[in-house]
Each structure stands twice: as C-alpha cells, then as structure tokens.
Amino acid sequence: MKRCGTLFGLAIGLLAMWARPAPACTMIMAAKNGVVLAGNNEDWRNPKTRYTIVPAESGRFGCIHFGFDDGSPQGGMNDRGLFIDGNAVAPTGWKADRSKASLSRNPMLEILQTCATVGDVRAFFEKHNVFALSRARFPVADRDGRSMVVEYAQGQIRFVTEPEWFQVSTNFLRTDHPGTEVPCNRFRTAMKILAASDRLDLSLIRAALSAVHQEGDYPTQYSNIYDLKAGLVHVYLFHNFEEGVTLDLAEQLKKGARSVELASLFKVIPHAAIAFIDQQTQPSYPVLLETYEAEGAEAAVARYENMRRQVRWVSRYDIGENQVLRMTVFLMDKGEPRAALSMSRALAASFPDSWRAHEAVGRAHLALGQAAEAIAAYRRVLEINPGNASAKAALKDLEKKK
Numbered sequence: 001m002k003r004c005g006t007l008f009g010l011a012i013g014l015l016a017m018w019a020r021p022a023p024a025c026t027m028i029m030a031a032k033n034g035v036v037l038a039g040n041n042e043d044w045r046n047p048k049t050r051y052t053i054v055p056a057e058s059g060r061f062g063c064i065h066f067g068f069d070d071g072s073p074q075g076g077m078n079d080r081g082l083f084i085d086g087n088a089v090a091p092t093g094w095k096a097d098r099s100k101a102s103l104s105r106n107p108m109l110e111i112l113q114t115c116a117t118v119g120d121v122r123a124f125f126e127k128h129n130v131f132a133l134s135r136a137r138f139p140v141a142d143r144d145g146r147s148m149v150v151e152y153a154q155g156q157i158r159f160v161t162e163p164e165w166f167q168v169s170t171n172f173l174r175t176d177h178p179g180t181e182v183p184c185n186r187f188r189t190a191m192k193i194l195a196a197s198d199r200l201d202l203s204l205i206r207a208a209l210s211a212v213h214q215e216g217d218y219p220t221q222y223s224n225i226y227d228l229k230a231g232l233v234h235v236y237l238f239h240n241f242e243e244g245v246t247l248d249l250a251e252q253l254k255k256g257a258r259s260v261e262l263a264s265l266f267k268v269i270p271h272a273a274i275a276f277i278d279q280q281t282q283p284s285y286p287v288l289l290e291t292y293e294a295e296g297a298e299a300a301v302a303r304y305e306n307m308r309r310q311v312r313w314v315s316r317y318d319i320g321e322n323q324v325l326r327m328t329v330f331l332m333d334k335g336e337p338r339a340a341l342s343m344s345r346a347l348a349a350s351f352p353d354s355w356r357a358h359e360a361v362g363r364a365h366l367a368l369g370q371a372a373e374a375i376a377a378y379r380r381v382l383e384i385n386p387g388n389a390s391a392k393a394a395l396k397d398l399e400k401k402k
Contacts, residue, residue: 030166031145032200038083063112080116081143081228094134118146139169143228186212213239238273297339337367355385
C-alpha cells in the first residue's frame with residue numbers, strides 16, 4: 001500500500017489502495033486439510049509492479065511485500081506465515097480513538113514486521129489508531145488457518161470472520177452486508193467457486209482469481225497465491241495464470257534487502273500487458289517542449305517534477321532516460337543550463353546507475369562554471385562506465401585548470 005503529521009503520512013502512504021476511482025482487488029483466504037493459502041488480485045492502472053524484501057532485525061520479522069514503483073506495500077507475507085492485504089472501500093466514517101496510540105509507520109509494514117498471528121493483528125488494531133480504516137479494510141490470515149477481515153463499520157472496528165473454511169474480501173463492508181445479497185459480483189463469483197469444491201489446492205485459488213480478474217482501465221496487474229505453511233509465494237503477471245513464478249521467502253531473505261521488478265521474473269510479458277502499457281503511456285518530451293515554448297524553462301522543469309510525482313495517479317508519461325535527456329540537450333542548446341541542471345539532477349535521482357544522466361549533470365555544471373561539481377559528476381560517470389571517453393577528456397581538462 002502507499003505515501004506530515006502521523007495521520008496525513010499514513011493517508012498518503014495508503015493512497016495507492018484507496019484512492020482508486022474504480023475500486024477492485026479480490027483477496028481469498030482458505031484453510032482445509034492442513035493446507036493454508038491466501039490469494040490476491042492487484043487491480044490498478046500502474047504496470048510498474050515489484051516486490052520488496054525486508055530482512056528480519058532485532059525484534060522484527062522479515063517479510064516480502066508487493067506493490068508499485070513507490071515501494072510501499074500493497075500486501076505481503078512475513079517469515080511467521082502471516083498474510084495481510086487491503087481493499088479500498090467507500091468512506092467508513094472512521095474516527096480516531098483518543099485512548100489508542102498513533103502510528104508513525106506504514107501500518108501494513110508494521111504489522112508484517114511485528115505480528116505473527118491473526119490474534120496479534122487484532123491486538124494491533126485494538127491498540128493503534130489506523131487512519132486507513134477510513135477508506136480501506138484489511139484481510140489477514142496466518143499459517144494456522146485463522147483468518148479475518150478488519151474493517152470500520154457502524155461506528156466501530158469490526159473483526160469479520162466467516163463460518164466456511166474460506167473467506168473472500170472485496171470492496172464493501174461485510175458488516176453492512178452479512179448475507180448472500182452483496183454489492184459485488186467478484187465476491188459472489190469467488191464464493192461460488194470455493195463453495196463448490198471439496199479440495200483446497202493451488203489450482204482452486206488460481207481458478208477463483210482468474211474468474212474475478214479485471215481488465216479495461218484498471219486491470220489485474222499481478223496476482224499472488226501465498227502458501228502460508230511453506231512460506232512460498234506464487235506470482236502471476238497481468239492476469240496471465242498460465243505462467244507463474246514461485247518465490248521462497250526464506251531463500252529471498254538470505255539475499256538481503258532489495259526491490260525487484262515483477263516483469264524481470266518472467267520470460268514472456270503477456271501481450272495484453274504490452275498493449276495496456278502502450279495505451280497508457282505518453283511520451284514526455286513533446287509535452288515538456290510545448291511547456292517550454294509556452295511558459296519558459298522553469299515551467300518545463302516544474303512540469304517534469306510534476307510528472308515524476310503524479311505519473312501513477314493522473315496519466316502515465318514516459319519519463320525514461322531517452323525522453324528526458326532529449327529535453328536536457330534542448331535546454332542546453334537554448335542557453336538554459338540551470339534548467340538543464342535541475343532536470344538532469346532529477347533524472348539522475350530517478351536513474352542513479354545511468355551514466356548518461358550523470359554526464360548530463362556534469363555538462364550543465366560545466367556550462368555554469370561549477371568545476372568541483374562537474375568533476376564529481378564526471379567521476380560518477382566513470383564509476384558506472386569506466387571506458388567513457390568524453391568523461392575522461394572532460395575530467396582531464398578540468399583537473400588541469402585546478
């Protein structure tokens with residue numbers, strides 16, 4: 001889930017989950033005959049998906065969480081076999097309880113790092129004010145087969161359970177709709193599939209998730225099926241359930257903290273995903289150029305910064321190296337080195353291992369007569385690309401003039 005007071009920080013931190021104009025996402029938790037599985041369809045418009053490994057440390061559990069390019073957790077599992085995810089819901093009327101503690105961290109990550117069981121999660125919500133309950137509900141399951149959904153309904157926190165061996169969570173408050181007449185077709189479909197089976201296995205959860213996957217403007221970007229007893233996560237990209245990748249949490253934790261793009265795990269990217277990305281993405285250079293010509297260099301830089309902040313929520317601009325470097329070259333040619341420097345530094349922050357971005361920084365510093373900064377930038381270029389002839393020549397010339 002996703003990003004300055006405590007409550008405001010938590011609200012922004014969970015924005016990816018509950019700010020959706022077309023809420024979706026389906027979670028399934030099931031336990032039968034010694035098998036405990038939890039499934040998730042992550043439905044949203046951002047195809048830049050990834051998983052993040054957070055190793056254990058003193059008093060805190062290690063975990064894996066999934067989400068988008070801002071790095072905040074949308075859902076995950078810890079090394080104690082605890083699963084948590086979240087559904088967006090309409091405003092619930094949540095109000096803070098003055099007797100409870102406030103949080104200074106993302107609640108989902110805090111739960112993954114400090115809770116081992118469903119009972120622990122209940123105690124967590126009984127102790128803390130969790131602002132996200134104003135627009136979200138949290139399905140939770142543990143390796144012992146217990147599950148519940150935490151929601152705020154009818155003026156208080158509710159810990160919702162079901163009498164069946166499975167539990168489904170979508171985008172409505174179960175407290176307000178306790179029977180079978182519920183306002184969500186995905187919920188009804190998943191429940192029907194699960195109820196018709198007398199056997200729980202990976203294929204059953206996969207079939208249910210496939211049946212309720214979303215397409216259109218807010219498609220299922222990835223799906224997970226967690227084996228809470230074995231500590232495994234089966235990952236599927238862009239509602240393609242024909243190819244899955246299995247991650248072993250214990251092995252992943254041994255490799256240390258890191259984030260990995262989900263697309264890098266798969267040999268083939270589904271055609272539907274490619275078409276969706278092409279449809280959603282606009283080249284940024286023409287927009288930046290138009291802004292410059294209409295409003296000037298500072299406005300173009302401001303527009304780029306706005307693209308970086310809002311690329312996920314408004315419209316998706318291609319702000320990769322080629323598009324932005326093209327604009328920095330244009331600004332340099334127009335005698336706007338300060339604007340070029342601002343844009344190239346932001347690009348280098350987005351792509352810290354891009355020698356071309358750091359070279360653009362060096363050129364702008366050089367044009368501004370800032371020798372020490374230019375030297376640092378060119379040295380960084382050579383750290384990444386030791387054979388870069390232009391950086392070597394620039395450094396040689398700059399060091400002569402010291």
